[in-house]
Amino acid sequence: MKKKKNVYLRLLKSKVYLLILAGALSSCENTGKRIGRDADDRLVASVGSQRLFSSDLEFLSAKITPGEDSAKFAERYVQNWIRKQLMVQQAEKNKSIDPAELERKLLDYKYALMVYEYEKDYVDQNLDKDVPYEEISAYYNQNRENFILKEIISRVNFFKLEKQLPQNKDLERLLKSNRDNSKEIRELAQRYASNFFLEDSTWVKFDEVTQNTPLAGHPNKVQLLKSNDFYKVEDEEFAYYFKILEFKLADQVPPMDFVRDEIAKIILNKRKVSLADQLHKDIYSRALEKNEFTIHD
Template identity: 25%
Template sequence: MKPVTPSHKYIWCCLFAMVLLGACDSIWRKEQPKALARVGEKYLYTADVIALMGKNLSKEDSASFVTNYINNWASKQLLLDKAKINLPEDKLADYDALVADYRTDLYTRAYKEALVQQVNDSTVSKAQIESFYEKEKENFRLKEMLVKLRFVALPKDFLNKVEVAERLKNFGEKDRIVLDSISVQFRKTSFNDSIWITASRIIDEIPPLTFENVDKQLKKSQFLNLEDDNGVYLAKILDVRPVDDIAPLSFIEPTIEQVLLSRRKLDFIRKLETEVIDEAIKKKEFEIYETDKNNKRYEDE
């Protein structure tokens, strides 16, 4: 029996199909990324560098940035290759494990944060803050003195110091209006006497005060009239909370709010981790293998 040989027509059809497929491949093939540099089998592509460049760089700055980036990239790759060759195997294994752990932590932390943001309730009620404050009062002992006061810093050559001092002491409605109207002549002002301020901040604002004399100078109902080379400092002390006293709620409230929000976040993450494990166990995606008391399983391995 003679072997069957393909006809000329069949051969031409095959060749035509191959050419057609080649043409289609050239049409639909994606443009290959442009490489800027190569180290061994690793390539640095233009797109990688462009993504890091600032939009407002000049041509000269752009060229300098690209050159420096290529050199830094090449240096890292070459040193990495040498490290893999010259470092002991056990060290490489340790570093690979650290990298894997870091990668896992990075991904899982980002995922947890994304879930927290989705269900995040950033509101804390006044009642929750007050309840926490009452329970934890002893943990809010002051590390430094707190003061309520109003004060002004005047230029040394200011003419109406006496009037300003009297109005600052009285601080009725008319006094406030007058002081506000001339406040552009003052060096510094603080008329909000309802908030607590730390002694260290007051010392920064009133240089004649120091940590050595602050206890004597800052007393409730006292009026300060201090002076240095830069000017005159007038202050009316309304209230004082000494060191080791319990911090007032109005001062500690922002801290309590952050503590409660942090606890809420931690509770959510703990619940999430527990639910993930429970779900995996139900789906038989996670198993813990029992071992005997002598850890025979591990010894055998």
């Protein structure tokens, strides 16, 4: 037993390892029914009459992530293959399995997969992926209550600067000013900020803006937003500035811009379903016109 195990490990560390590194892409799992194998196509594992050869492992090269140990990856695959073959053999001994029923289910699965692939290709080729603003707006207005927020969102300007920078005072003065200082603020942020978010029209989750800042652990962010539209907080190294432009609380309806991408996906999915349904109807109608099927009494 020990000798067989050593041979198995050598195969994994030599032939299998080299095949994976070579990056060859060909066959996947095989049960030993192929003929005409190369002379150096070594047997890696067997379970009963089923055989797994080194060439059957070539496809693994495409599945290995950078930095992953290819030999260990191959070993896991071989172990999984063995377990699956053992389960198959055990299942074959189960007298309660009806071979005819199993064959029917296999055919049903095969036909369903063929139809799915055909539908997918048809939809991909015929789908109109352009979703105009008017259509998104109409869907939003008809389904506003379906987009109730589960968390706070906001339009906010955020800045993170090193505490000792003299520009901190300039930024605070500009943010507190009632004048339009957007150009000056952007220039200052680009030159001195370690991080900043300055997108006045963009709605974002408030927790994402406050993440990794002293406000992240604030016990009552609702009260925080309602109390003031400007906050400055500090830690040992940095000063953080928040200019709250607008916010929406959980359980409120978000603005359309916040859910625009989500609505576009919903509309596209509806189009896909409609295309597939129409495909079925068209195929049936054509077959009916050409008398391509018969219903027998």
